[in-house]
Amino acid sequence: MAKKVLKIVGGVLGALVLIVVIYVVYVMASYYRLDDSLSLETAAPEEGQVESAIELDADSQGTAQEFTIVSANLGFGAYGPDFDFFMDGGSGSVAPSAQYVSDNVNGSAGAIKGLDPDIVLFQEVDIDGTRSHGVDEYALLRNDFPTLCSVFAQNYDSPYLAWPLYAPHGKNKAGMATFSRYQIESTLRRSLPVSESFSKFLDLDRCYTISRITVSDGKELVVFNVHLSAYGADAEVLEGQRSMLFADMQREYEAGNYVIAGGDFNHDMIGVSNEVYGNVTDTEASWAKPFDFASVPEGFVVAAKSELDAGTFDLAATCRDAGRPYDGTNDRWVMDAFIYSDNVTCIEQRTLDLDFAFSDHNPVYLRFSLGQ
Secondary structure, rough: OOOHHHHHHHHHHHHHHHHHHHHHHHHHHHHOOOOOOEEEEEEEOOOOOEEEEEEEEOOOOOOOOOOEEEEEEEEEHHOOOOOOOOHHHOOOOOOOOOHHHHHHHHHHHHHOOOOOOOOOEEEEEEEEEOOOOOOOOOHHHHHOOOOOOOEEEEEEEEOOOOOOOOOOEOOOOEEEEEEEEEEEEEEEEEOOOOOOHHHHHOOOOOEEEEEEEEEEEEEEEEEEEEEEOOOOHHHHHHHHHHHHHHHHHHHHOOOOOEEEEEEOOOEEEEOOOOHHHHHOOOOOOOOEEEHHHHOOOOEEEHHHHHHHHHHOOOOOOEEEEEOOOOOOOOOEEEOEEEEEOOOOEEEEEEEEOOOOOOOEEEEEEEEEOOOO
């Protein structure tokens, strides 16, 4: 009898091991990265036409024309205040429902529309995912901003992730989207270096996009939509990502163009968020490390950090700890930010404080003019 039980147990264990091996092979075989320097197509607005170029016409008092750019990480529509995420130490993995996802995406978009932005940068936009119940969030955004042209860049196409077992994260396809009231003449998708460890199978296919908008003075406004690594990235990978991004930004600046990079940098973009917001987790224990400000090329400004250095910083945090539901006491950081060239004049930069109602990130915006 004992031998028979042992035989059954051994058979079950063997089957489980075989299933795990087959699954690991499936995950590894499914992994791929998009090629670097991919040209992306600009989608026309749903309604009307966008302006062909930015016209730099001052008003009768000689005041330069102002523009507004917004950046928002949508958290694939899942991160309402009651949501936590398993990779941050919580238990959540999948949004409660498709309606929940749609409400969060549309809620963020509605708040951003109130700013009447000229350009909007979105990160973590699902187009088909288990975690977001198949909601095409890019289509929702196209409907929310019908008069803007747009570009979508894929940065996530995962195999079916069977973890956590109680609510598998599933198979998901997502990316970043750039919207503009001015014609986006071209967009290039640049593939960032990523970790070569096993964590790469769980991480995004990290990238940034470079979108070009014609300006009436013969230059271009070059807009970078950025989403740098967070989980599992070592210092060498992060340094490589910064170096690549800054090399492209500097090249555009040296060509005489106006340059703005915005997005989720997955670093503390003021360097002292723990002190400013009274965080419980100290810097050494946190994954939210201070950004390497020394690596920023000459001629560029980190918007939030510049206000801190000037003693005028009073911004709401842009990102909350998603290891537990939000109750107003979670650790918070400034992770979403703009870095712009010094031929761009910052008039105002703020956090759109939504108190994390629709995402684990608050949007940020920059009002600016072109020229010093």
